Structure formats: C-alpha cells, structure tokens
Amino acid sequence: DVYANGGANDVQEVAYALATAVCYVRQLAQRNIDIHTIAKSMMFTFSLGANFFMEIAKLRALRVLWARIMEAFGAEEADRAVHVHGRTSAFTKTVYDPYVNLLRNTTQAFSGVVGGLNSLEVSPFDQPIRKSDDFSRRIARNIQVMLQTEFELRQPVDPVGGSWYVETLAAELCEKIWAEFQTIESKGGIVAALKEGYPQAQVKAILDERFKNLAFRKDVAVGNNMYANMTEELLDPKPENQETLRQKRAAQIDEYLAGAEADAVVKAQATLEASTTEPGALIGLIELGALQKLTIRQIRKALDAGDISSETIEPITAHRWTEQFEALRMRTENYKQRMKDNVKVFLANMGPIPQHKPRADFSTGFFEVGAFEVIKNDGHETTADAAKAARESGADVVVICSTDDTYPELVPPLAKELKETMPNVTVILAGAPPKDLEPVYREAGVDDFISVRANCYEILNTLQDKKGM
Structure with missing residues (x-):
C-alpha cells in the first residue's frame, strides 16, 4: 500500500513487495523458524488500481513469482501458495x-x-473526505455482497484461466517484475535499496508521470481534470475535534500507566538498554517490557540508549491521483468565498454557432476544471463587436474561438485590439496553431493556446497566480 499510495506502477508494487517478503523470510530463518511455518504465516496486501486487466495480471504474476521464490528457499509445493488480501x-x-x-x-x-x-x-467512497458514515460503509459492504451473491464470482475456479490476453499480459509482467526484483537483490535487498533511496526515486518518477498525464489530460479523472460539475457541493467533512480526542487518549494512557510498578519499569528499561541484536533475542525482552507496561515510546527510547538504533530511510509520501487538480479548484473556491470574485473567462466566439461551438465547448470544459467563471455568447460577426463585448464583461481572460480556416483573418486584428484596450487581459486562442502562424499570432497579442495537447493544470495555475489567488 505504501508504494501504491506513493504512485507506483504495478511492476514496482509487486517487485518491492516480493523483495520485502524475501527480507522477512531470511530474517525469520535466522531465528530458526522453518520454511513451512514461514510460508503459512505470510500474507500480502495489495491496492487494487484502476486498470482492470492489469490488476488481474498483477495478482497472477505475483503467484507465479512467489512460488518460484519459495521453491528457491526449499519450500514444498503445498507451501508455495500465497495468501493475498486486496484493498480498493x-x-x-x-x-x-x-x-x-x-x-x-x-x-x-x-x-x-x-x-x-x-x-x-472495499473502502468507503468518502474515504479521502471524512470519517465514513453508515451509508458509505453499507454501500461498501454491499459491493462485496453483490459480487458474491448476485454476480456469483466465487463460483468459477479461475475465471480468466486460458485467456490469451490476460495470460500474455501476466507473462510480460512477470518478466518486468522479476527484473526489478533482481535489481533490488543486487543492491543487497530491500533495506539497503531503501537506504540508498532507489525505490523512492523510482516511485517518484512514476508519480510525476501520472501527474503529468493528468495535467495534459491524456488520462481522465471524471469531475476533476475533465467534466467538472460546476454546481457540485462538497460532502460535509464532519470534522472531529482532534484536541478532544488527544486529551481522551492521553487520559487513557495515563490510567494504564498508573498500574505500572516503578521498580519493574526501571528494571525492564535497563534490560532493554543492555540488550543485544542477536537474532531472536530482542523480541522477548521487548515483550517483557510491554508486560511491565512500558509504552512504545519508552521501549524505543531504551533501545536507542542501548545503541540499537532504528533504520532510517526517506519515506514515500502518500498521495492521491487528483490532489493537484483538487487543490487548484479549492484555491478558486476559497478565493471566491473570500473576495467575492473569480477569474472571468470571456469566450470571443466568432461567427455563427456551428463555426465556433466545438471550440467554445472545449474551452468551457477546460476552464471550468479550475472553477473559473466562463462568460458565454452565441457569437459575434466582427472583431470589433467581440472586443467591445469582452471589455464590457470585465474579463481577465479572453479566449478566441472559431476555426483554423478563419483564424488568419480574425486573430491578428482581434488580439491586437484586445491588448490595446485591455492591457492586463490574457488572450488565449482555442486550438493548436500551425508552426508558421504561431509567431504571427503571438506578435498580434496572443499569450497562449489551448488544445488537447495543452498543459491544463499549468495554464490554470498561472491564471490563478495572475489573479492573486
């Protein structure tokens, strides 16, 4: 989950999980635990992502590779299976x-x-917003019930077994996962690799790529980077009083510690400070300390005093796919509430409706992602009419919308008049210009262009900065 929530892809998730599991197996073996007991005690937990067939292939690849690893550790065939828990x-x-x-x-x-x-x-749908309520928890449970009892998905033993597409995808994943797993092994295992910062850097690269694909709208997150609902009201976060909860928990801990015997606590702390890192020796001493009512913090402090330091690595921070666009929209909405103002985007629609509508609709969706106010109209016959309407609207941004064929005639005079009469306005052209015309349009006063190849997030963020949000 740490890797998945950090933005990792499926190859990284499985490779790093396998490397961690191998680390556990080796450490347990050093403590004289047999491979049969280890195999029966191991469980993997994975996040289930948005790519339907990739997730199926990921789980199939995991089973193949874990069986290979356990065979190398000398496990019997019955101990090469793996228990996998999944979370949405x-x-x-x-x-x-x-x-x-x-x-x-x-x-x-x-x-x-x-x-x-x-x-x-199945986690509740309001997981990133608030502590889930009865309704969201019930819906989450019912998804499982429907899959079990109405879809009867537990009946087939292997629903995709023999599927050429899934089997091929799983085989390709196996190769890539194994290669990444071997990279970790070559670095001395997962702990050494994490200390080096290798997995962190790999996951960060994928996260950046995911954010970039959203920014350019190559990937679609409904309601966020496309198809924003301008009338939406956010769910009530139902915030809890954290200070009250902290005080309540502190009182519970104080009550628990009140039953501790001072001499026993001091003795347990001294024992931990004098402890050794010999495999198998430490856990019993920690257990003894816990039985004497030492807190986790006290145990950690005692171990540090005994020169048994923690492993320290750069953490992988949890993210969400759409967090940047959510912050972008929230920035606008907070500004609207505070200043009773917004970025006003005037659509300079040129010509009859069939001429400008496709790009006017595209522009509307583009700017509503940032919750900007889009001022629409049914079109203007002349550039002078469009410039006049733009001035009267008090717009911060003017988007020229028409067709590629009409732009060479329309854009230079309209952009020039807009810049002369509205010196602070940002002029944007809807559509990607030909290379030979882009410098002409920019010289006339066009500041930027929006199209399916534009960086939506960057453009909207720049406009917010200019507005002073």
Missing part, C-alpha cells in the same frame, strides 16, 4: 465528484476477485 485503491479516490468512487470501487473489487484474491476490503 485510496490513490484513485477523488474528493470532487465523489460518487464516481463507487464505480471505481466496483471495478477494482471485480478485478481483485477475478484475479484470485483470498480476501477483500
């Missing part, structure tokens, strides 16, 4: 348009069951 992804859940999370939960749970999970957790 926290990374893909959104704050805006949150009911789409119900659809995400359903497809993610579906892929997990088809992929062969042993157990499943």
Whole structure:
C-alpha cells in the first residue's frame, strides 16, 4: 500500500513487495523458524488500481513469482501458495465528484476477485473526505455482497484461466517484475535499496508521470481534470475535534500507566538498554517490557540508549491521483468565498454557432476544471463587436474561438485590439496553431493556446497566480 499510495506502477508494487517478503523470510530463518511455518504465516496486501486487466495480471504474476521464490528457499509445493488480501485503491479516490468512487470501487473489487484474491476490503467512497458514515460503509459492504451473491464470482475456479490476453499480459509482467526484483537483490535487498533511496526515486518518477498525464489530460479523472460539475457541493467533512480526542487518549494512557510498578519499569528499561541484536533475542525482552507496561515510546527510547538504533530511510509520501487538480479548484473556491470574485473567462466566439461551438465547448470544459467563471455568447460577426463585448464583461481572460480556416483573418486584428484596450487581459486562442502562424499570432497579442495537447493544470495555475489567488 505504501508504494501504491506513493504512485507506483504495478511492476514496482509487486517487485518491492516480493523483495520485502524475501527480507522477512531470511530474517525469520535466522531465528530458526522453518520454511513451512514461514510460508503459512505470510500474507500480502495489495491496492487494487484502476486498470482492470492489469490488476488481474498483477495478482497472477505475483503467484507465479512467489512460488518460484519459495521453491528457491526449499519450500514444498503445498507451501508455495500465497495468501493475498486486496484493498480498493485510496490513490484513485477523488474528493470532487465523489460518487464516481463507487464505480471505481466496483471495478477494482471485480478485478481483485477475478484475479484470485483470498480476501477483500472495499473502502468507503468518502474515504479521502471524512470519517465514513453508515451509508458509505453499507454501500461498501454491499459491493462485496453483490459480487458474491448476485454476480456469483466465487463460483468459477479461475475465471480468466486460458485467456490469451490476460495470460500474455501476466507473462510480460512477470518478466518486468522479476527484473526489478533482481535489481533490488543486487543492491543487497530491500533495506539497503531503501537506504540508498532507489525505490523512492523510482516511485517518484512514476508519480510525476501520472501527474503529468493528468495535467495534459491524456488520462481522465471524471469531475476533476475533465467534466467538472460546476454546481457540485462538497460532502460535509464532519470534522472531529482532534484536541478532544488527544486529551481522551492521553487520559487513557495515563490510567494504564498508573498500574505500572516503578521498580519493574526501571528494571525492564535497563534490560532493554543492555540488550543485544542477536537474532531472536530482542523480541522477548521487548515483550517483557510491554508486560511491565512500558509504552512504545519508552521501549524505543531504551533501545536507542542501548545503541540499537532504528533504520532510517526517506519515506514515500502518500498521495492521491487528483490532489493537484483538487487543490487548484479549492484555491478558486476559497478565493471566491473570500473576495467575492473569480477569474472571468470571456469566450470571443466568432461567427455563427456551428463555426465556433466545438471550440467554445472545449474551452468551457477546460476552464471550468479550475472553477473559473466562463462568460458565454452565441457569437459575434466582427472583431470589433467581440472586443467591445469582452471589455464590457470585465474579463481577465479572453479566449478566441472559431476555426483554423478563419483564424488568419480574425486573430491578428482581434488580439491586437484586445491588448490595446485591455492591457492586463490574457488572450488565449482555442486550438493548436500551425508552426508558421504561431509567431504571427503571438506578435498580434496572443499569450497562449489551448488544445488537447495543452498543459491544463499549468495554464490554470498561472491564471490563478495572475489573479492573486
């Protein structure tokens, strides 16, 4: 989950989980625990992402590779199976348009069951917003009930067994996962790799790529980077009083510690300070300290005093796929509430409706992602009419909308007049210009261009900065 919530792809998730499991097996073996006991005690937990077939293939690849690893450790065939628990992804859940999370939960749970999970957790759709209520928890449970009793997904032994597409995808994943796993092994294992910062850097690269694909709208997050609902009211976060909770918990801890014997606590602390890192020796001393009512903090402090320091690595921070666009929209809405103002975007629609409508609709959706106010109209016959209407609207941004064929005639005079009469306005052209015309348009006063290849997030963020949000 740490890797998935950090933005990792499926190859990284499985490779790093396998490397961690191998580290556990080796450490347990050093403590004289046999491979049969280790195998029966091991469980993997994975987030289930948005790519339906990839998630199925990921779980199939995991089973193949874990069997290979356990065979190398000398496990019998019966001990090469793996128990896998799945959770619907926290990374893909959104704050805006949150009911789409119900659809995400359903497809993610579906892929997990088809992929062969042993157990499943469907998290509530309002997970990123608040402490879930009875309704959201009930819906989450009912998704599982429907998959079990109405879809009867537990009946087929292997629903995708023999599927050319899934089997091929799983085989390709196996190769890539194994290669990444071997990279970790070559660095001395997962702990050494984490100390070096290798997994962190790899996951960060994928996270940046995911954010970039959203910014350019190559990937679509409904209600966030496309198809924003301008009338949406956010769910009530129902915030809890954290200070009250902290005080309540502190009182519980004080009550618990009141029953501790001071001499026993001091003795347990001294024992831990004098302890050794010999495999198998430390856990019993920690258990003894806990029985004497030492807190986790006291145990850690005693171990540090005994020169048994913690492993320290750079953490992988949890993110959500749409967090940047959510912050962008929230920035606008907070400014609107505070200043009773907004970025006003005037659509300079040129010509009759069939001429300008496609790009006017595209521009509307583009700027409503940032919750900007889009001023629409049915079109203008002349550039002078469009410039006059733009001035009267008090717009911060003017978007020229028409066709590529009409732009060479319309854009230079309109952009020039807008800049002369509205010196602070940002002039944007809807559409990607030909290379030979881009410098002409820019010289006339066009500041930027929006199209399917534009960086939506960057453009909207720049306009917010200019507005002083």
